[in-house]
Amino acid sequence: MEQIQLAQRDLIRQMMDHSGLDATNLARAAGLTPSTVTRFMNRPVKHALSARTLERLRSASALSPRLEQPDYVSDQPDQVAFLALWEELNLAEKVATVRFMVATLRKPKRTPAS
Numbered sequence: 001m002e003q004i005q006l007a008q009r010d011l012i013r014q015m016m017d018h019s020g021l022d023a024t025n026l027a028r029a030a031g032l033t034p035s036t037v038t039r040f041m042n043r044p045v046k047h048a049l050s051a052r053t054l055e056r057l058r059s060a061s062a063l064s065p066r067l068e069q070p071d072y073v074s075d076q077p078d079q080v081a082f083l084a085l086w087e088e089l090n091l092a093e094k095v096a097t098v099r100f101m102v103a104t105l106r107k108p109k110r111t112p113a114s
Contacts, residue, residue, distance in 0.1 A: 003102050004048045009041060011054065015061035030060035051092035058091055
């Protein structure tokens with residue numbers, strides 16, 4: 001969950017930078033309660049924002065749903081293919097993909113022996 005939260009916070013910072021709005025005013029522009037965003041950005045929480053909330057924020061920030069060109073260029077064909085596919089995903093699909101990747105990479109919890 002922490003990795004998803006970090007990715008979402010980074011995305012919201014990009015939205016704030018792009019729009020010139022702080023968290024409170026970005027939330028208001030998206031029709032959200034300001035505490036929805038400020039609490040998520042500034043305090044430890046046990047949840048991630050929903051895809052719907054992120055889409056409302058993105059729309060309010062006028063940030064393109066397509067990713068900016070990465071600062072690096074990869075010569076690895078699998079990485080180039082992944083980045084090309086990633087850019088075609090909408091925000092909800094990206095969030096779902098990140099959640100799947102985090103769940104897949106998470107080590108299984110050991111259960112105590114009976």
